[in-house]
Structures are given as C-alpha cells and as structure tokens.
C-alpha cells in the first residue's frame with residue numbers, strides 16, 4: 001500500500017504573471033515526520049515553493065497535494081503551522097507572549113468564547129517547549145528578536161501542527177540563537193514527530209539535524225542528505241540550475 005506523503009508536488013511550474021517562470025518542473029515528496037531543509041540563493045524560489053506547498057498559490061502546471069488533497073483546498077488547514085518570511089513582529093502591540101501564543105490556539109478552531117482548560121494547557125506547554133515560561137506574561141516587544149521568533153514558533157505549536165513550515169526563521173538573529181532554534185526544532189521533530197520544512201539560504205545550523213536538504217534555484221538542483229552535497233554547493237550563491 002502506498003503511504004500518502006505529507007507534501008507531494010508533481011512537475012509543478014509556477015509564475016506570478018503570464019510568461020514568468022519562477023519555478024519549473026518541480027517534483028518533491030515529503031513523508032510525514034521528515035525534517036527537511038530548503039536552501040538556495042535569494043530569488044531562487046524558496047518562498048514560492050513554500051506557498052505552493054501550503055496551497056497559498058496554485059501551480060500553473062502540475063499538481064500540489066497536501067496529505068493527499070489538492071493543497072489549495074486542503075480541509076485541515078488548522079494543522080498547518082507557518083512562520084512566514086519577515087513576519088510582523090509584535091512591534092508596539094502590547095500583547096504578551098501568552099496572548100500571542102493563545103492566538104495560535106484560536107486558529108486551531110472550535111474556540112468560541114473563553115479558552116478551555118485544555119487550550120490553556122496547550123498554550124503553557126508550547127511556551128515551555130520554546131523556553132519562554134519565565135517571560136510568558138511579558139509584552140512581546142520587551143523580548144529580543146530571537147525570543148520573539150520563539151514566541152511565534154510557540155504560537156504555531158499551540159495549534160498542534162502536523163506540518164510546520166518556517167521561512168527564514170533566523171534572519172537577523174545571532175549564531176547562538178540559530179543553534180538553539182535548530183536544537184529546539186530537532187526536539188519537536190523527535191519528540192512530537194512534527195514534519196518540518198526549514199527554509200533558509202543558510203542551513204549550517206540545521207545541517208546535522210536534517211535527513212534531507214533540498215536546494216532550489218528555479219527548479220530542484222539537489223535533493224539528498226547534507227553529507228552528499230558537493231562541496232561547491234555549500235555556498236548557495238554558487239548553485240547553478
């Protein structure tokens with residue numbers, strides 16, 4: 001029997017306008033429980049690929065399936081955790097970490113009226129997992145950039161995602177924070193079995209945790225274990241389609 005992949009792209013091509021080809025002939029299958037890094041140069045199509053995977057864009061040619069359903073009509077959207085690239089940080093909003101994470105629980109659906117105990121527990125657990133328990137009631141704007149990113153990961157986790165997609169989660173955070181984020185994702189992957197797609201043009205921090213590295217430059221130019229990556233491709237700017 002064929003196991004339904006979490007993500008299935010078959011010969012997908014896509015452009016934002018007629019005649020444009022941002023992605024061409026992309027075929028990709030991600031099994032449930034995989035932890036995959038997606039890398040490639042700026043403008044290579046990583047964010048576009050993610051948007052196709054999540055059904056936020058529809059393929060021009062080919063097809064995109066999420067857990068066996070057409071991605072754009074996926075019926076279990078609440079099981080998708082997505083940290084968009086350059087997401088809006090808290091800014092001046094007075095929301096606390098707990099309030100932000102609770103919004104992830106709201107997005108999980110069925111929550112009309114006050115949070116139930118189970119929801120509160122899931123929120124507290126997500127905050128604990130990302131190591132922010134002591135700052136749970138602090139306004140988001142009083143946290144560092146790396147801590148704010150953790151808060152947004154907790155928000156996604158509170159929705160109990162089966163697929164977690166992070167697009168450039170480490171932009172603007174230091175190497176140490178990148179390392180601890182990578183270790184956090186490794187724990188989520190091994191303890192909760194979450195399927196994780198980690199997009200970054202730098203993949204050094206997650207390299208030792210992922211089974212698979214996918215390099216995107218208009219199409220998939222490499223798909224394999226990071227150890228198999230030819231030396232020259234360790235610098236993504238050298239990836240030629």
Ligand SMILES: Nc1ncnc2c1ncn2[C@@H]1O[C@H](COP(=O)(O)OP(=O)(O)OP(=O)(O)O)[C@@H](O)[C@H]1O
Pocket residue numbers: 016017022040041042043044045046047048049085201
């Ligand atoms: N909304 C849009 N409308 C038109 N063109 C777009 C749009 N978004 C992206 N593009 C173009 O599609 C191509 C791929 O962009 P994409 O954002 O997917 O690349 P990326 O690999 O995520 O880059 P980065 O590393 O800078 O995040 C680029 O040439 C970009 O200019």
Ligand SMILES: [Mg+2]
Pocket residue numbers: 046047048085167168
């Ligand atoms: Mg991008």
